[in-house]
Amino acid sequence: MAGAAVESRLADIEKQCRGGLDAAALRTETLSRLRRVIPADAAFFATVDPVTLLFTSAAAEDPLGSATEQFLDNEFGRADVNKFAALAQAADPVASLDRVTHGDRSASARYREIMAPLGLGDEVRAALVTGHHCWGVLCLHREDSPAGFTADELDLLRRIAPHLAAGLRKALTARPSSEDTAPRPGGVGLILLDADRRLVSMSPEAEQWLDDFPDTDRRGAGPLPVTVHAVAAGPVPSTVRIRGRSGQWMALHTTQVGPQIGVVVEPARPAELGAVLLSAHGLTDAQTRVAALVVRGHSTRELVDELHISANTVQEHLTAVFDKFGVRSRRELVAAVLADLAGRQ
Structure with missing residues (x-):
């Protein structure tokens, strides 16, 4: 060519x-x-x-x-x-x-x-x-x-x-389109799989969560998305974070239940999402560390003491973080991160 x-x-x-x-x-x-x-x-x-x-x-x-x-x-x-x-x-x-x-x-x-x-x-x-x-x-x-x-x-x-x-x-940071916004599920769902990862049972809450999964092509995977089979095939216990079609983040946790594998589906907690979301905005590792502490309410002095960097370096990282999030202050940064966590427009 x-x-x-x-x-x-x-x-x-x-x-x-x-x-x-x-x-x-x-x-x-x-x-x-x-x-x-x-x-x-x-x-x-x-x-x-x-x-x-x-x-x-x-x-x-x-x-x-x-x-x-x-x-x-x-x-x-x-x-x-x-x-x-x-x-x-x-x-x-x-x-x-x-x-x-x-x-x-x-x-x-x-x-x-x-x-x-x-x-x-x-x-x-x-x-x-x-x-x-x-x-x-x-x-x-x-x-x-x-x-x-x-x-x-x-x-x-x-x-x-x-x-x-x-x-x-x-x-990961894009907002769901209005025509593809699924109902927002809640609660904790449980999916039980046998040792061969075949479906044994599923709670009504889990069925609601499945409707919000981004997987639309389930050919070859039976009644469950490939994602559920993949997390069950991985190490147990393990956790995977998924952004649903509604924009809401969910967490899948695997656990051993006798000979069976349990997959718990629930709303993702902020602590599980922080690094993922900050990295999704293109932050470097150093910028991620600064932004994570700012979201927790740390002052510049506390950032200097904890990260062992100068106040000028803190400000340089913060300026870069503000630019990548499109905000101008710490308060606006916290609001933007919380909106990401909630999957809001």
Whole structure:
């Protein structure tokens, strides 16, 4: 493909990432454009909790959806190459199956047991990282053939991955549109799964929460969103934070209940969301520490003493925080953070 055409299409993807789209729209718009520069036969795209790296929404194209449980078992319960969590921590967050196995795809259990039976060959995976946090993951697949993804195609994905990450991060702070505002659930819900993560029972409160989940494509996951299966497949206990379609934040906590796994769904508490929301506004680690203490009511003197930095440095960080939140004072910052926590317009 001519260089000018590729650059134009990459610029179009970057424009979509800056457009303030929600995660579902960003996925749709960017995947269709990405395929024009990196052809693929199937794709998996998920947002993740930047703290736990567990999926918070996911979409798997055919034939991937039919093997959702197998992919989750491989991702969270078995040793294999090219795991998303490893890519999120790696210096290079993009890698293909052919390259990490030196062309021996059968060295991967995921290929032998899941991809090959589905007629899939090489895959390229990307952890979508910006600001030292991973906000999503992407996997592109090709039909099973000797030819896999080229080095040039991997380079193109490396170029666009940080822009996708920034778009997903921005989506966390976007307000829900009026036409997609779901009822705001409340209370504490409980979902019980058996040892094979099959649904045993679900409380009425949990059913209300499920209506607010961002997952709309549940093919291959049965009556529950992929997110619930993913958090149950991860370590127990664990917690994942999700922003619902209504704008309200929820927290999913897993616990062992005899041989069963319980998934508790409830409104997320501010302490569980602080770092996630501050990072979603593009704050650096130093700015996040300052903003978190300001929200708790700390004075400049207390910030200096606790963080061991000068008053001038505190003010520099605060100025940057105000700019990123679009506010002019500590009071306005606290109000903006509280609005984010509540999911209000």
